[in-house]
Amino acid sequence: MLDKLKIPDRHFLHDGHSLRSWLLTKDHKRIAIMYLMSISVMFFIGGLFAVGIRFELATPQGDFVSADTYNKFFTMHGVIMVFFFLIPSIPAVLGNFLIPPMIGAKDLAFPRINLLSLYIYWIGGFVTLYAMIAGGVDTGWTFYTPYSAAGSNTHVVPTAIGIFIAGFSSILTGLNFIVPIHRMRAPGMTWFRLPLFVWAHYATSLVQVLGTPVIAITIVMLFVERAFGFGIFDPARGGDPVLFQHLFWFYSHPAVYIMILPALGVTSELVSTFSRKTIFGYSFVAFSSLAIAIFGFIVWAHHMFVAGISTYAAMVFSFLSFSVAIPSAVKVFNWTATLYKGAISFETPMLYAYGFMGLFAIGGLTGLFLATLGLDVHMHDTYFVVAHFHYIMVGGAIMGYLGGLHFWWPKMTGRMYSEFFSRVSAIMVFVGFNITFFPQFVVGYLGMPRRYHSYPDEMQVLNVMSSAGATVLGLGYVLPVIYFLYSLKYGKVAGPNPWGASGLEWHMQSPPLTENFVEVPEVINEPYEYEHAVVKETHHV
Amino acid sequence: MSAEHAHARESHGAGHVSPISLYVTIFLALMVLTAVTVGAAFVNLGQFNFLVAMVIAVFKASLVVWYFMHVKYQSRLTKLTVATGLFFLAILLGLMLVDYGSKGFVPMPPPIDSESVIGGSPAAR
Amino acid sequence: MSDTVAHAAHHAAAHAHHPAQQHHFDTMPQQKEAAVLGMWVFLLTEILFFGGLFVAYMIYRVWYFDAFAEASRRLSLFWGGLNTAVLIGSSLTMAMAVRGAQTNKRKATVNWLILTMILGTVFLGVKVIEYQDKFANYEVPGPNFNWLAHEQHEAAAGEHPSTALGASVAAAPAEGEHRKLSLTPEQLQRTTQIYFSLYFTMTGLHALHMIIGIGLMSVITWMAWKGRFDGEYYTPVEMSGLYWHFVDIVWIFLFPLLYLVERHQ
Numbered sequence: 001m002l003d004k005l006k007i008p009d010r011h012f013l014h015d016g017h018s019l020r021s022w023l024l025t026k027d028h029k030r031i032a033i034m035y036l037m038s039i040s041v042m043f044f045i046g047g048l049f050a051v052g053i054r055f056e057l058a059t060p061q062g063d064f065v066s067a068d069t070y071n072k073f074f075t076m077h078g079v080i081m082v083f084f085f086l087i088p089s090i091p092a093v094l095g096n097f098l099i100p101p102m103i104g105a106k107d108l109a110f111p112r113i114n115l116l117s118l119y120i121y122w123i124g125g126f127v128t129l130y131a132m133i134a135g136g137v138d139t140g141w142t143f144y145t146p147y148s149a150a151g152s153n154t155h156v157v158p159t160a161i162g163i164f165i166a167g168f169s170s171i172l173t174g175l176n177f178i179v180p181i182h183r184m185r186a187p188g189m190t191w192f193r194l195p196l197f198v199w200a201h202y203a204t205s206l207v208q209v210l211g212t213p214v215i216a217i218t219i220v221m222l223f224v225e226r227a228f229g230f231g232i233f234d235p236a237r238g239g240d241p242v243l244f245q246h247l248f249w250f251y252s253h254p255a256v257y258i259m260i261l262p263a264l265g266v267t268s269e270l271v272s273t274f275s276r277k278t279i280f281g282y283s284f285v286a287f288s289s290l291a292i293a294i295f296g297f298i299v300w301a302h303h304m305f306v307a308g309i310s311t312y313a314a315m316v317f318s319f320l321s322f323s324v325a326i327p328s329a330v331k332v333f334n335w336t337a338t339l340y341k342g343a344i345s346f347e348t349p350m351l352y353a354y355g356f357m358g359l360f361a362i363g364g365l366t367g368l369f370l371a372t373l374g375l376d377v378h379m380h381d382t383y384f385v386v387a388h389f390h391y392i393m394v395g396g397a398i399m400g401y402l403g404g405l406h407f408w409w410p411k412m413t414g415r416m417y418s419e420f421f422s423r424v425s426a427i428m429v430f431v432g433f434n435i436t437f438f439p440q441f442v443v444g445y446l447g448m449p450r451r452y453h454s455y456p457d458e459m460q461v462l463n464v465m466s467s468a469g470a471t472v473l474g475l476g477y478v479l480p481v482i483y484f485l486y487s488l489k490y491g492k493v494a495g496p497n498p499w500g501a502s503g504l505e506w507h508m509q510s511p512p513l514t515e516n517f518v519e520v521p522e523v524i525n526e527p528y529e530y531e532h533a534v535v536k537e538t539h540h541v
Numbered sequence: 542m543s544a545e546h547a548h549a550r551e552s553h554g555a556g557h558v559s560p561i562s563l564y565v566t567i568f569l570a571l572m573v574l575t576a577v578t579v580g581a582a583f584v585n586l587g588q589f590n591f592l593v594a595m596v597i598a599v600f601k602a603s604l605v606v607w608y609f610m611h612v613k614y615q616s617r618l619t620k621l622t623v624a625t626g627l628f629f630l631a632i633l634l635g636l637m638l639v640d641y642g643s644k645g646f647v648p649m650p651p652p653i654d655s656e657s658v659i660g661g662s663p664a665a666r
Numbered sequence: 667m668s669d670t671v672a673h674a675a676h677h678a679a680a681h682a683h684h685p686a687q688q689h690h691f692d693t694m695p696q697q698k699e700a701a702v703l704g705m706w707v708f709l710l711t712e713i714l715f716f717g718g719l720f721v722a723y724m725i726y727r728v729w730y731f732d733a734f735a736e737a738s739r740r741l742s743l744f745w746g747g748l749n750t751a752v753l754i755g756s757s758l759t760m761a762m763a764v765r766g767a768q769t770n771k772r773k774a775t776v777n778w779l780i781l782t783m784i785l786g787t788v789f790l791g792v793k794v795i796e797y798q799d800k801f802a803n804y805e806v807p808g809p810n811f812n813w814l815a816h817e818q819h820e821a822a823a824g825e826h827p828s829t830a831l832g833a834s835v836a837a838a839p840a841e842g843e844h845r846k847l848s849l850t851p852e853q854l855q856r857t858t859q860i861y862f863s864l865y866f867t868m869t870g871l872h873a874l875h876m877i878i879g880i881g882l883m884s885v886i887t888w889m890a891w892k893g894r895f896d897g898e899y900y901t902p903v904e905m906s907g908l909y910w911h912f913v914d915i916v917w918i919f920l921f922p923l924l925y926l927v928e929r930h931q
Binding site: 111178212218225232237250 | 711716808
């Protein structure tokens, strides 16, 4: 019944082999691949700092590095992971690659601006890495004044400039998604036929476009204070350090939604595909992405409960923070309802999706604990917070990213990877993650402060557990590099739709043509029409 | 998009061309409003000086957006985009004022010793 | 899985493509709409960018109103007003330039664009004059800031102190016309620095945007000169116009906020 599959002769990876054809490309798929390589490098650099942190914290005394150096470790870990890995990750790699075919377009709205966003990312990355090599920064990724403006004698300015530059990359990516989703959908592709992945990225792009400029201006204000001696946040001249925190968190809280919304979109795709069922409550899930994006802008001061805001403001923000959990919960309920009586399977992408759902639920619920004023007074700046956000960012966002990468790898490369090793690595990631971060909830509740390189002796057992888990987690992250690279040459040919998934992208060949579609398709079906599926799709377009 | 729809859009390819008289009128209106703003600043209206100045400025900005930037003749989506930016700016200001307002707009007291910024300002070194 | 898409040939293949139409768009109007929407989304980011500064200004203005009022009176209403007129005029010339491109008038377009750039340069020149004055009067925040320098010069020149601050320095009670300030000279020395920090950051950022705008416009002018635009494709001119008008709008707010805090004394 099946023809022997082979890689098509003409595809986007073959359209020009020179370095110039890559560095001057306008093809969103090539740009996505280059982003993939860049953020992977950044991920491992950020990971190295994590290794340093966990190594130090394996013993209660601060004996591996000095306190100042340790401060630099967690600062660089945070800066690189947040700004140079998590924020670009899914949008710049999977979003760039998939949004045009998912909406039935030949490219994003502004291909050259897409390339520019990549170059800007590289420049920002180089500036920040320069700052790191020149001696690093020790303010924490949150750069609170007055320490960052006046007290610290580390390389605040170049790091801040690097982040500022990278912010433009984020803005341009978001802009490049909003426009085609509005104006370049294929005939028949109405808003409510769009994959939930697209809805999620639309919501993410709104946040990128509206939030990033505020941290940009905050960095400008920090820069003029540090470089010129202006006094916007200087208490000695009447400035307010809490103002810095307000402006910083106005972006940085929505930023966490930039980091998680795309993963939520990926999970919707995975859950639907691997339970062979239409997503339950499609419009609720679609609108929940928008709700998260919008609500995410009105909760920022829950990072500042003990910073000096008024009790009244703290109560307002606490209440609003509870509300933002609701749309997230809607998604989890709808995925569960989708799985119910679905034809569930356990391919690697789905393993990541299962892991995501559980870990995201834990991360989200612990966020509610922290949104509760009374509890936050006790747990602010402890490892409870660290565990909470790592459950979302690593257990959530990174697992969503890996799940998506494993799902769409055959589409991007035309090859399947080793299912055995990919499952092993998914399980290692899940197990290693939990051993690393669950103990941190406990030590945090017991009072272990974050950003300290030493701690009381009685907390050592849990910290050693955490460091041991980090080793397993790290190995789980290294494995995919190996089997993915191996698959490029030796992987089984995938064909256009190895998973039997729905969505326009699966109607392209694998790897796709540069122009995506030979003819622009006209969409006549609703999304996720798995109920009509009989056999896995294997015909060529 | 159907072929008819595409044709209708084609004929609007040039976009709306405003008459020169409109542009000159808007320009003059902006100049007059600027003069009014300056004049009003010299009248003691107490708390309302600020409000008057801002209302006039918002009106001037609206004229520029509506006519010079052609938003009047653009799609609903463009209009919605403008409104969205203003909405989120309002959120930024509004929610910050919840904090500062509920502290009575009392500035934080200056340090006892003005030089006691941690580590000293780099500029002062 | 059943065939979920019908492949219909849907190009605008019947029409010859305008040379400026990019391959991933179906029609020129679609391309133009995408460009306009993209530009507005970018301007959204600029609204939030400057917005952060405006918000910081608002908070501090309420906190230190007297200091802001005092400092604002130091700015030259003449230069500020002139610059406002110049910038509004440049918006008019920019709108005329876009109109020229829309109506296929190549030379008019070029001339209006050049006029806009000239007016923009005049604005920047005035800003140089204003900044120089600030530097000379020790009004740049930082280690050289000296709030009382201006007063000391005036007193030395035998002029009457023009503010209640000067009056209190002379240890005389404030006259009926002057509202008595609630801040000591030492407090003013500190808190007016916040005003000037915001002044320089806001106007500096604005000036930077104008320089970029003038740079962009010189490229557009060259393209217009080369005849790259016509009634169907003048998008770059329109985009520069949107950018330039936005820069004007920022100044429309900066002018009253910085120059007109309290002038009724």
